């Protein structure tokens with residue numbers, strides 16, 4: 001799969017970011033720091049610097065080139081602003097054909113159905129072009145927005161993992177969910 005992949009939805013375009021997107025990624029990180037930090041690993045101060053963004057983009061492109069993950073940036077069709085991210089991470093091929101899904105939307109876009117719109121296109125790509133069989137998404141029990149989003153997309157609860165991820169400095173329990181292809185086509 002090429003790192004040049006571009007997906008579209010009614011309000012957005014989605015692609016693996018390129019080196020020239022580093023300033024847009026920095027703006028997204030800074031503008032959404034307070035909004036995203038309760039749901040993400042603790043970030044060092046260097047995370048909010050252009051060098052870190054440039055390195056993250058280089059890493060994202062290499063990860064996609066190696067088919068290990070597809071970290072997408074999402075842009076507003078009208079303003080070209082970066083407004084969300086999502087990532088098909090930790091891809092395992094062989095008999096598993098699975099990955100983990102992570103995502104977030106800008107505070108200014110929350111509650112407008114954007115993440116659902118974006119992930120519908122993203123999941124079509126994951127099950128289509130990427131030929132994945134299982135996409136796993138996990139959320140903290142108190143993340144009600146995330147729970148509702150995944151349920152609406154058809155993800156099913158598979159378990160509950162105690163102290164599963166270190167989020168904002170604490171090992172947090174997570175609800176484990178998956179969306180699974182129900183045929184043997186690939």
Ligand SMILES: CC(C)(COP(=O)(O)OP(=O)(O)OC[C@H]1O[C@@H](n2cnc3c(N)ncnc32)[C@H](O)[C@@H]1OP(=O)(O)O)[C@@H](O)C(=O)NCCC(=O)NCCS
Nearest residue numbers: 039103104105110111112113114115116139145146148149
């Ligand atoms: C979780 C998160 C990605 C959800 O993003 P979102 O864009 O608000 O989610 P959705 O696309 O599902 O839209 C949510 C709401 O918009 C409303 N909405 C408005 N217009 C809509 C439309 N045209 N279509 C669908 N929903 C619409 C829906 O009613 C929905 O509300 P509900 O969940 O109460 O039913 C976002 O809250 C976020 O970034 N949180 C911080 C990071 C995070 O938690 N990441 C996930 C960690 S597991």
